[in-house]
Amino acid sequence: MAGLTDIELLGLDATAIAGGLDAFSVDELVTLVRRGNREYWRDHRPSMPDTLYDLLVERLRSLHPDAPVLQDLGAPAPSGAPTRTEGLVTEAPAARFGAPVTHHRAMRSLEKCYDDDTLNKWSSEFEGEVLAMPKMDGVALSLRYDTHGKLTVGATRGDGRVGEDVTKNILRIQDIPHQIGDAGEATEVRGEVYMRLSTFEQFASEYANPRNLTAGTLKQKDGDPGRCELLSFFAYDLIGPPLIDERAKFERLAALGFRHEGHAVEFVAAEALPANFADFGRRRASLDYEIDGVVYRASLRREQARLGETGHHPKWAIAYKFQGESGQTVLDDVLWSVSRTGTITPVALLTPITLSGASIGRASLHNLSRFHELQLSRDCTVEVTRRGGVIPMVERVVERLDAADPFAIPTSCPACGGDVIVRAEREAEFLMCALPSQCQQARISSLEHFAKVIDIQGFGPKVIEQCVERGLLREPADFYVLKHEQLRTLERLGDKSARNLIEAIAARVKLDLPTFLQALGINHLGRQYAELLAERFLRLEPVLAASREALIELRGVSDLVAESLRSGFDGLSATIDNLRAHVEVTAYEPPPDTAPTDPEHPLAGKSVLFTGTLTQCDRKSAQAKVATVGGVAARTVNGALDFLVVGAGRGAKSSKQAKAEDLNDKGAAIQIIGEVEFLAMVDARSRG
Numbered sequence: 001m002a003g004l005t006d007i008e009l010l011g012l013d014a015t016a017i018a019g020g021l022d023a024f025s026v027d028e029l030v031t032l033v034r035r036g037n038r039e040y041w042r043d044h045r046p047s048m049p050d051t052l053y054d055l056l057v058e059r060l061r062s063l064h065p066d067a068p069v070l071q072d073l074g075a076p077a078p079s080g081a082p083t084r085t086e087g088l089v090t091e092a093p094a095a096r097f098g099a100p101v102t103h104h105r106a107m108r109s110l111e112k113c114y115d116d117d118t119l120n121k122w123s124s125e126f127e128g129e130v131l132a133m134p135k136m137d138g139v140a141l142s143l144r145y146d147t148h149g150k151l152t153v154g155a156t157r158g159d160g161r162v163g164e165d166v167t168k169n170i171l172r173i174q175d176i177p178h179q180i181g182d183a184g185e186a187t188e189v190r191g192e193v194y195m196r197l198s199t200f201e202q203f204a205s206e207y208a209n210p211r212n213l214t215a216g217t218l219k220q221k222d223g224d225p226g227r228c229e230l231l232s233f234f235a236y237d238l239i240g241p242p243l244i245d246e247r248a249k250f251e252r253l254a255a256l257g258f259r260h261e262g263h264a265v266e267f268v269a270a271e272a273l274p275a276n277f278a279d280f281g282r283r284r285a286s287l288d289y290e291i292d293g294v295v296y297r298a299s300l301r302r303e304q305a306r307l308g309e310t311g312h313h314p315k316w317a318i319a320y321k322f323q324g325e326s327g328q329t330v331l332d333d334v335l336w337s338v339s340r341t342g343t344i345t346p347v348a349l350l351t352p353i354t355l356s357g358a359s360i361g362r363a364s365l366h367n368l369s370r371f372h373e374l375q376l377s378r379d380c381t382v383e384v385t386r387r388g389g390v391i392p393m394v395e396r397v398v399e400r401l402d403a404a405d406p407f408a409i410p411t412s413c414p415a416c417g418g419d420v421i422v423r424a425e426r427e428a429e430f431l432m433c434a435l436p437s438q439c440q441q442a443r444i445s446s447l448e449h450f451a452k453v454i455d456i457q458g459f460g461p462k463v464i465e466q467c468v469e470r471g472l473l474r475e476p477a478d479f480y481v482l483k484h485e486q487l488r489t490l491e492r493l494g495d496k497s498a499r500n501l502i503e504a505i506a507a508r509v510k511l512d513l514p515t516f517l518q519a520l521g522i523n524h525l526g527r528q529y530a531e532l533l534a535e536r537f538l539r540l541e542p543v544l545a546a547s548r549e550a551l552i553e554l555r556g557v558s559d560l561v562a563e564s565l566r567s568g569f570d571g572l573s574a575t576i577d578n579l580r581a582h583v584e585v586t587a588y589e590p591p592p593d594t595a596p597t598d599p600e601h602p603l604a605g606k607s608v609l610f611t612g613t614l615t616q617c618d619r620k621s622a623q624a625k626v627a628t629v630g631g632v633a634a635r636t637v638n639g640a641l642d643f644l645v646v647g648a649g650r651g652a653k654s655s656k657q658a659k660a661e662d663l664n665d666k667g668a669a670i671q672i673i674g675e676v677e678f679l680a681m682v683d684a685r686s687r688g
Contacts, residue, residue, distance in 0.1 A: 130273060132268055132276050133264055134291040135292055137211050138234070139211070332379070340436075409431065419435070444468050513540055514530040514531045605631065641668075644673070
């Protein structure tokens with residue numbers, strides 16, 4: 001492995017780099033570290049996992065601690081590169097888009113650690129409390145405000161010294177104030193631009209992860225401007241006014257209009273840092289954004305000044321990173337799955353591998369473009385990660401068998417045998433069933449989606465498939481005319497189970513507007529857009545009557561999305577009318593203002609998930625109650641979940657409850673409580 005040329009080093013994949021780690025010379029390590037910097041900071045397309053990059057850095061540091069590359073951040077600025085001066089901000093943001101911006105103070109990297117001992121040693125070097133905040137997996141951004149408090153420049157991190165002007169795009173991000181008051185002095189705010197996981201769901205079949213989509217959205221010059229409005233911003237630093245500590249800094253950021261996620265910024269004693277990191281790990285899966293670790297800072301400004309900085313990182317801050325998020329396994333086969341819209345999605349069937357405590361046997365390959373890009377063949381070895389500790393992803397092919405043939409793309413629909421077409425959308429290609437309305441699998445998937453969204457307990461895939469095969473279910477309205485006598489004859493369903501299903505349907509005859517809209521299964525109409533439509537139009541009738549132009553006026557709704565919504569409402573007009581004969585769609589009610597959180601409330605900082613039919617309030621209201629007392633409404637059952645609330649309505653034990661009980665048998669500590677007990681906890685007061 002040793003003695004490779006620079007060109008050969010730049011062509012090595014992560015597996016080859018890991019295999020040759022101990023054999024690389026100092027010069028080869030320098031080349032690989034520079035490559036890692038360039039791929040991550042400039043190109044936003046890292047080819048090696050963070051853990052491998054960190055091992056390269058540590059290996060180089062042990063052999064040559066004074067290597068200049070260890071004092072650099074990212075790729076060096078191009079020789080003679082122009083810089084952006086303050087005088088040029090008079091240009092319109094569109095005119096200076098992409099221009100280089102020299103940072104007044106370098107946007108340095110952070111020292112990393114992977115164990116409690118290293119963290120404790122770091123914290124023993126200073127006095128005072130420690131700031132703890134999530135290390136968001138997004139794109140670092142610098143915001144400059146002039147002496148009158150006006151936002152003048154937004155720039156990416158770039159190589160740490162020179163970034164790119166993206167002011168035109170960041171002006172559309174809702175979390176970023178355009179004006180912070182007449183401060184009397186120039187102010188710089190630094191933070192992370194990211195995309196919420198709930199927002200990313202609508203793009204998950206087209207993009208590998210939220211970070212790549214965020215980076216691409218920020219740097220798009222002429223793309224969809226509405227997509228910038230789907231981004232969020234987390235402010236983590238304030239440069240300008242001298243403040244005594246980090247606590248005062250974040251109070252100042254809040255006063256300037258920069259909001260933070262609940263419990264995202266915490267202050268803890270040094271001895272409590274390992275426990276704090278473990279708590280972040282438990283809450284990680286319930287967060288609505290990806291994090292790959294926790295950032296800690298010495299809070300006192302005088303201690304920061306005493307500790308100082310190296311050319312690479314501040315000594316008063318450190319990033320404690322999560323591990324175990326990637327691994328290698330064999331690709332056994334590719335399954336082509338037909339969705340409710342007729343999209344035929346390739347799914348990787350893997351030799352099971354355990355990642356982050358979960359066994360992974362399959363992973364979505366997203367779309368035809370991603371399938372072509374990976375060039376998959378049977379029995380090849382692939383690298384798999386769990387993005388955000390949750391979403392299985394096939395990142396790349398590590399090794400192919402010489403004689404293996406690549407997987408073929410279906411020439412007919414795998415569900416109904418009908419014709420297929422290729423549709424191009426958002427720079428990606430999708431394989432589609434040409435007639436999804438006549439495809440039985442698409443119909444089954446659509447009915448499953450409806451039952452899941454409105455939360456009809458007991459109607460899993462096998463029950464719905466039997467109902468479709470017997471002609472009992474053709475469209476969502478058919479749920480409401482099912483008879484006990486029809487259901488009791490289904491396989492594995494007896495008299496009691498059939499009655500429970502009928503009662504579960506009867507409990508869902510009143511639906512709030514966002515739930516009804518999302519349940520329709522219209523392409524792009526996920527929870528976020530459903531909420532957006534409900535907030536704007538309040539009632540169902542105005543939503544259905546909204547013109548394409550009126551939809552485009554909404555925040556974050558592009559031409560493509562507006563066209564999809566309008567055609568979806570038109571195409572499902574009969575389905576909607578049939579549903580309304582059985583269902584009452586309630587008008588949208590804005591959520592109540594959240595009261596100040598009591599840190600000693602029994603649900604403060606806890607993750608709560610609901611299952612079963614709630615009888616005393618709907619699920620959305622219950623989730624709002626959790627947020628009001630400082631808790632987190634979780635999305636899935638996992639070992640980090642604190643409470644599973646089982647609805648009081650009758651019905652079979654849900655899959656969520658069964659999974660929670662199984663996890664508890666394996667050592668988890670999920671508290672399974674009833675609806676009445678939950679409401680009593682919400683009304684509890686702190687112990688004084």
